[in-house]
Amino acid sequence: DTGVSQxxxxxxxxxxxxxxxxxxPISEHxxxxxYRQTLGQGPEFLTYFQNEAQLEKSRLLSDRFSAERxxxxxxxxxxxxxxxxxxAMYLCASSFREGEQxxxxxxxxxxx
Amino acid sequence: GESVGLxxxxxxxxxGDNSIINCAYSNSASDYFIWYKQESGKGPQFIIDIRSNMDxxxxxxxxxxxxxxxxxxxxxxxxxxPGDSAVYFCAEPTLYTLTFGxxxxxxxxx
Numbered sequence: 241d242t243g244v245s246q247x248x249x250x251x252x253x254x255x256x257x258x259x260x261x262x263x264x265p266i267s268e269h270x271x272x273x274x275y276r277q278t279l280g281q282g283p284e285f286l287t288y289f290q291n292e293a294q295l296e297k298s299r300l301l302s303d304r305f306s307a308e309r310x311x312x313x314x315x316x317x318x319x320x321x322x323x324x325x326x327x328a329m330y331l332c333a334s335s336f337r338e339g340e341q342x343x344x345x346x347x348x349x350x351x352x
Numbered sequence: 353g354e355s356v357g358l359x360x361x362x363x364x365x366x367x368g369d370n371s372i373i374n375c376a377y378s379n380s381a382s383d384y385f386i387w388y389k390q391e392s393g394k395g396p397q398f399i400i401d402i403r404s405n406m407d408x409x410x411x412x413x414x415x416x417x418x419x420x421x422x423x424x425x426x427x428x429x430x431x432x433x434p435g436d437s438a439v440y441f442c443a444e445p446t447l448y449t450l451t452f453g454x455x456x457x458x459x460x461x462x
Contacts, residue, residue, distance in 0.1 A: 285450070341450055
């Protein structure tokens, strides 16, 4: 399977815990994006990487959120001191140009 | 503010019918749109795109129409099948991201 992969697919955590998600983009794609999606809504942009550089961050990305793409390949999204409002689907996408993005299956986070 | 939005939250059709999903946008400078399909538990999947120099674009069983005068686009699915049941989003690429509307859920009954 050469698509975008995300791990884990599901994560249940207690409020206050830290969580980390991983995204492996399509190998030849230099652009990587993170989105958050809540029930009944479209995905909302969180952050964008071109190679290893984080070029754009949404105001949705509070100080508790941090994303990295250290070698320009896989990326991690960490949420510190999780809150119940962080419960959502976290989607990763990749592309090689502006426009069409290829999405992974998402990581569903539930904060109890 | 600028936005991409949808008219109907849910559309129910019978198998074999044609489906039409609508989307309105507010930025008259928008020049590129993408339709995505999202099945339950999965990430969005590209269906078809259209640039503003076109009024119509056809794919396999899908057609997208763009009316720049009224800032409206639609996705038409011919001979809708149960496998078409999903949430459909129109999205507008900007410099760094895609801006999605709320989505329309398509329910196909056998």
